[in-house]
Amino acid sequence: MTKLLIQNLSKQFAALVALDNISLELETNKIYGLIGPNGSGKTTLFNCISGVYKPSSGNITFAHHSIINMAPEKIAQLGIRRTFQTIRLSSELTVAENIYAGYHHYSKHNFIQALFNLKGYRQDEIHCWREVHRAAKLLDIEPHLRLKVKTLAYGIQRKVEIARAIISQPQLLVLDEPAAGMNESEKIELTHIIKQIQLQNITILIIEHDMHMISTLCDTVFVLNHGKLIASGSPTEILNNKQVISAYMGDEHA
Amino acid sequence: MKRILLLPLFILMCKLVVAQTYIIGVQAPITGSFASEGQGINNAIQLLVAQTNAAGGINGDTFKVVTCDDQGNPQNAVICAKTLVDAGAKVVIGSYSSTATEASQAIYAKAGVIQTSDATANNLIVHAYPTYFRNSFNDNIEGNFTADYFVNIKKYKRIVILGDFSAFSTGLSASVINNIKALKGNIVYTGKITSGDNDFRAILTKIKALNPDVIYYSGYFIEGALLRSQEVSLGIKADFVGGNSNDNPQFLKIAGSKAKGSYLIGLPLPQQLDSQQAQQFVADYAKKYNSPIPSIWTITNADGLLTVFAAMKAIKTNDPILVAKYIHGSIRNMPCLTGYMTINNQGEREGNIYQVSQIQSNLKYKVVYH
Amino acid sequence: MLNIFLQQLINALTYGSLIGFIALGYSLVYGILKLINFAHGHIVTFAIFITMSMLTQFLALHTLGFILALSLALIITIGVTIVLEIVAYRPLRRSNRLSLIVSALGAGMVIENAVMLIWGPNPRVFPDINFFQGTINLNGVVVSELNLFILFLNIVVMSILYLFINKSRTGIAIKALSLDYQTAQLMGVNINKIIVLVFVLGAILGSAGGILIGLTYKTISFNMGFEYGLKAFIAAIIGGIGSIPGAMLGGLIIGILQTLSAGYISSIWANVITYSLLILLLIVRPRGLLGQKDIEKV
C-alpha cells in the first residue's frame, strides 16, 4: 500500500535548482534509504516533505492527502514526523520534557483544568508520562529522562530527537542522518532500534552516509545527485550501480 | 526571610523623615522635556526661602524646601503630591504643566495644603478647591486679548492658527479660535505640529498656498522659533505671532536674524519687569545660580510664594487653611514681581498684564501694544 | 500648484536625507551584530553638542577653525563610541540578543543624561558658520545652499560607502562578518577590530547627520536623540535593515510620507497617516524594501 507519493517535485532557490523533477513512492511499513553526495538535495527533499520549504512544482500525497501546500504543523499532525541534521532540542529542558513535545498535539487537557490541577489534567499528565516512558524505553534512554539535555552526550541527544518523533505513533518517520557523530557500537545499537521502530508499524525514510547501516536496514534505497533521482532499488543493486559509483567517486572511477 | 524584614524597615525610614520646620514643597518637572522650567522654578523658590529665612522667617517659623520631580506627567504628579503631603508640606508650588497640576490638585485639597501654580488651563478652577490659587492668568484671558488684537487692532483678514499636541497649546489654541470666531474673524487654517520635530516646512508650504496675513502659534518657543525661521526662508510674507510660551531668550537665538519683525503675545519677559523688586530678584537669581532666569513662569511661581508669605504676614498665622481662606478674595492689587496680584474667590488671578512685543532689527523686544 | 509640490518634494528630500544619515549607523551595526543600537541617536546628540562647543571655541579662526573644531569633535565622539562598545556591548556579544538591546538602551540613557548634566537642560543654539548661508529662489521654489549641500553630500557619502563596503579589503571583511560570524573569524578576520570600526563608521555618519541637523535647524536639545533615533531606526527597518542603500531609501520614504501627509492631508493626523503607511509597507514587504529574504537553514 502506498504511504507517500512524490510526483515531479522540483525546488528552486533563485538560480539554484535544488530538486529536479523527483518522483518516488514509499510503501507502508518499510524502511527506505536516501543517499547521495553532500549538496545533492537530500535535506531539501526532507524539508519539502515536512513542509518547511514550499516546493516550486510537483505534488506530494500522503495517505491520500495532498500535503503540498500544507503548513509543517499540519503535516506533522497527519503523522509525518522528522528529525534534523543538526540537533534541535530544548537544551534547558529535561529529556522527558523534550520527548513530551512530540506528544503535545495529542494532549487533551484545557487551560482551566491545568490551572486548578483538576482530574482531567492529572489523568492526561499520567497518560502522557506513560507515553514518554514508552518512547524512552524503545530508544533505551530511560535512565536519562530527568536530566537536562545539555548535560548529555551527543549520541544520546540524537536518540532523544528520535524518541520525540516517534512518541505520537507517526505513520512516516523521516530521519535526517541519525547516526552522524556516533561511534560504531552506537551505530549498531541505533540500527537495532530503528528495526524495533519499524515493528511499531511505522514507515521510515532515512538519510545516511554509512553504507553498511543503509544496507542492513533498508528495503529500498534512493540515490540523489545534483537534485536528480539517479537510481533506486535494493541496497545490493545500488552498490553496483555505475551511475551511483561515479556520483560518489567522480567520473574517472566509472 | 531577610527580604521580608526589609519592608517594615523601609516604612520606618520614611516615617523618620518628617521634619520640624515649616515645609514648602516644590512639585516641578526637574527632568524631562520641561527640565529647564522645572529647575528654574525650584531655584527661584529655594532663593526666596533662603532670603526669607535670612530675614528671620515669618511668624516665628523658618522654612525648608522639599522638591519632588514630577517630570511633567500626571502619574508622577500624583506620587509627588502624596510624597509632599506626607513630608509635611503645608504649601506647594507647582506644577509647571496644567496636566501635572490637575492630577495633583485633589490630593492637596484633601490634605489642606495650599497649592499655587502657573498652569493656565481653564479647567483648573472648575472644582474651586479652597486651597488652590493660580499665579498666572488663564487661557481665556490670553485668548481674548489675542483675538481682540488680531481682529480689531491689526485687522487681519486671513488667519492661520497652529499649535502642538500639548495640553497647554491645545487649550490656548481653542481659546484663541473661539474668541476670534466670536469677533467674526476669518480663520483660514488650523493645524498642529509635533513638538520635538524640527522640520515644519511641509505644513508651512501648505500654508503658503493659502496666502495668509498672520500665522499664530500657541506652542513653545523652540518650535515657534523654528516655524518663524522656516517661514522666512520659504518666503512667506505673513506676520508671525507667538503665544506666551514663545517668550524665551532662546527664541531669538534659534531664529537669529529671521526673528525680526515677529510678534510675541505674552507676559513681560523677566528682564522687562519694571519694578525695583523684580529687577533685584532677577539679579539675585543670576548671581546665585550663575545663569539667567529661564522664563517668566519662574517669576509668576515666585509671586505665588510671595503671595502666601504676604497672607501669612497679614493674618499673623501660618495655618494653611486660614492663609488659603485669606488669599481667596482678600489679596487685591498686592504689588508683586509681575505687577499686581489679585486673586478672586475661585482662586483665579485677575487682571491682565499681557502685551504684544515686536522683535526689532537689533533683535530687541519692543512693546507695541498692551 | 506644481510649485508647491516641488517645494514639498525638496522639503521631503532634505529632511529624509538627514534621517538617512543617522539610519546608516543603525543599519551598519545591525548588519554585523544584529543589534538595534538604541544608543545611536544619543551618540548623535552627543556629537552635535560637542561640535557646538568646539565650534564656539574655535570659530574665530574661520575655515581653519571650522575644520579643527570638526575634527576634534569627531575624535571625541569616536572615543566615546569605542568606550561604549568595549564597556556596554563587547561583554554581551555572545549572550542573548535582547540583553544587548537593553544594554544599549541603558547606555543611551547614560549619554542622554550626561549631555543634560554637561550642557544643561535648556535647548542650545548651534553656532552660525560662514558658508552655505544663501538661498536660491527658483520661481517661488526656495532651496537653500545648505539643502543642496546635504543632497550632494548624501550622494557622495553613499557612493563612497558603497565602494568601501564592496571593494576595499576591510569592507569585504565587514560583509563576511555580517554573513557568517564564525567562518569569518576562522578566515582570520579580526572581529573586535571590525566591530569597533563599524561602530565608529556609524558614529561618524551619524555625527555628520547630526551636524547637518544643527546647521539646518539651529536648535539642539539634550533629548533630541530619542526622536531622531527613533525615526532613523524605523527608516533603517523600512529600507531593510542591514542594507546600506536601504537605510537611505528608508530615510527618504519617511521624509516623503511625513511631508506629503502633513502638507496635503492633515497635519493633525500626519503621524497616524505616516506610521499606518509604514506598517502597511512592512506587512506587504516583511523584510523591508531592500532587505534580503533569509532562508532558514534546517
Place this chain on the structure above:
Amino acid sequence: MQVNKSIFIISLIICSIGFPFLANNIWLSIITTFLIYSALSLSQDLILGKAGIYAMGHAMFFGIGAYTFAILINTYNVNLFIAFMASGIISYCIGLIIIYPIKHLRGDYFLVVSLGLNIIFINIINNDPFGLTGGPNGIFAINFPSVGGLDLTGAKAIYFIALIFLSVMILLFYRLNYSKFGRAIYYLNHDHIAAKSVGIKPSLNKLLSFSLGTMLAGFTGAIYTLQYGAVSPEAFGIEQSILLFAVVIVGGQGSLIGVVAGSFVMFVLPEIFRSYAEYRLLVFGAAMVILMVIRPNGLFPSKFGFFQKRHLQQK
C-alpha cells in the same frame, strides 16, 4: 526546602495583607503602583519572554484598558464591574485585530510595527476622537461609583484590588508552564521549526499569547485608572513601552520572580532616589548596562520545567 518555601510564602502573604495598615500614604501608593506595574510587566512577559514576540508597544494596550475604563465610567456611567471587564475584553479584541495582519513579521520588524502602532495610538488619543479621550489633557477627576456601599477609591481598597489581581496573575503564570498552551509557546519560542515539526501550531499560539497579554494589560489599565482617578496620554507612550520591554529583560525573560523583581528595580527604586533628580536617570542607565553585563540573562533567569515534581516522583 519545601518547608522553607511555604514559610516564605505564608510570611509574604501576611506581610502583603498587613502592609497597608503599617505604611504611610506615599509608600502605600508606591507599592500599589508597583503591584500594578508588576502585573503589567507580567502581561508583557507573556508576549515577550514566554512567547518570544518582540512587541515594544505594550503601553498602548495598557492605555486602551485605562481609557476604556475611564470613558465608560465618566461618559457613560457604566457599572464599575462591567467597565472593568470591558476594558480587558476591548483590549483583547484590539490586540487580536492588530496582530492578525502582522503575525508573520519576525523579530525586529515586529518590534518596529508595534512601536509604530503605539505612536499612532498616542496620536489618536491626543486628537480627542469624538470628544471621548479629552485630548492631551486626558480625562481627569473621574468619579467612581461605590460598589455595594464600598468605596473602592480609597488607597487601601485599591491596594487590595491590585494585590488580588497580581496574585491571580501570578497563579496563572505559575500554572502556565504546566499547561498545554504554556508548553506550546515555550517550544515555539525556543525553536519554532522543531516545534512545527511535532505539530504545534505557531500562528494560533502566537495570536493567543499576544491577545491574552493585551487583555491582561487592559485589565491592569483599568486598575491604574482606579488608582490615579485620571488618564492622560503620557503614561501610555513609547517611552513607557520601552521601559516595559526593558523590565522583562532586566528581570529575566519568562521568569515570574525575575519580572516582579525587574518591576521593582525599574519602577520602585527610581522612586527611592527621586531626590537625586538630575543624576537619577544617569545612574539608572548605568545600572541597566552593568546589570546586563553581570547578569546577561536577567536578575533571576527563568528556570523552566513543566512536569511537576510529584509527577516525576510517581513513577
